[in-house]
Amino acid sequence: MSSLLEIVNLGLSYGKRAVLRSITFSAQPGEFLGLVGVNGAGKSTLLDIVAGFRRSSSGSVVIAGRDQRAWNLRQMCQRVSHLPQTVHADLPYMAEQLVAMGRYPHTDRWFESDEDHMFIRKAMERTHCWEYRHRNFRSLSGGERQRVLLAACLAQNASILLLDEPSTFLDIEQQLHCFNVLREEAQTGKLCIAATHDLNLALTHCTRLIVLADGVIAHDISASKAHENNDWLPIFSSRLKIGNTPAGAPWIWYQ
Numbered sequence: 001m002s003s004l005l006e007i008v009n010l011g012l013s014y015g016k017r018a019v020l021r022s023i024t025f026s027a028q029p030g031e032f033l034g035l036v037g038v039n040g041a042g043k044s045t046l047l048d049i050v051a052g053f054r055r056s057s058s059g060s061v062v063i064a065g066r067d068q069r070a071w072n073l074r075q076m077c078q079r080v081s082h083l084p085q086t087v088h089a090d091l092p093y094m095a096e097q098l099v100a101m102g103r104y105p106h107t108d109r110w111f112e113s114d115e116d117h118m119f120i121r122k123a124m125e126r127t128h129c130w131e132y133r134h135r136n137f138r139s140l141s142g143g144e145r146q147r148v149l150l151a152a153c154l155a156q157n158a159s160i161l162l163l164d165e166p167s168t169f170l171d172i173e174q175q176l177h178c179f180n181v182l183r184e185e186a187q188t189g190k191l192c193i194a195a196t197h198d199l200n201l202a203l204t205h206c207t208r209l210i211v212l213a214d215g216v217i218a219h220d221i222s223a224s225k226a227h228e229n230n231d232w233l234p235i236f237s238s239r240l241k242i243g244n245t246p247a248g249a250p251w252i253w254y255q
């Protein structure tokens with residue numbers, strides 16, 4: 001199967017400090033990658049580069065078989081959606097208007113089409129925020145805002161979803177729901193990449209873990225086999241242990 005995303009020898013330095021070095025991996029439609037690593041490991045930087053918001057110092061990003069720089073902005077936004085780690089909370093829009101912005105790459109009209117409305121409603125229902133579609137974004141709680149922003153990403157209907165800590169601010173039920181929705185997106189043939197600090201959410205929902213450490217990919221492992229080799233765990237903490245859930249899935253606990 002051809003790669004939807006191919007990253008080759010990517011590097012980024014700030015002055016003399018290399019934040020990312022020799023990052024190389026490819027990913028296929030249907031994969032759900034958990035991008036994990038300690039604070040400052042480079043997760044957001046990598047997602048930002050793939051989204052086209054930051055320029056790498058070296059290397060290349062190939063999206064759907066074509067160098068990222070060969071796509072124009074609209075074409076990029078049709079293919080890649082990005083949920084940033086932080087969004088200004090004072091955006092002066094209703095929740096539904098914000099989600100509608102996810103449709104902009106697909107429309108050249110002033111008003112949204114029936115199809116746009118279908119995507120907007122479906123996305124808001126999936127992230128459980130349709131009921132407050134008429135609320136001002138500024139008036140929503142942190143978790144309610146996060147659900148609206150995730151809905152905007154889904155409404156964009158891009159083939160690659162880049163999500164920077166998508167479960168931030170969400171209660172436990174909504175964290176599980178969020179990762180379930182992303183897994184479902186991947187199962188429809190999209191590629192989801194989520195940066196997260198929740199290793200168990202990643203292990204139980206992602207297909208693969210990319211572990212960043214000191215600016216490089218320290219481990220690239222199948223989530224379902226993550227317990228077969230626990231070399232990657234001490235990167236996070238010496239207090240972590242890995243075992244299995246009653247259903248046989250990998251599970252981490254701390255001492």
Ligand SMILES: Nc1ncnc2c1ncn2[C@@H]1O[C@H](COP(=O)(O)OP(=O)(O)OP(=O)(O)O)[C@@H](O)[C@H]1O
Pocket residue numbers: 014019037038039040041042043044045046
């Ligand atoms: N504009 C910048 N100038 C200098 N250093 C930067 C800049 N932007 C990011 N960095 C550094 O790059 C490193 C990687 O940052 P990044 O935000 O990608 O980490 P992260 O893995 O997403 O971290 P976290 O888990 O804390 O969100 C950090 O050490 C950060 O301080």
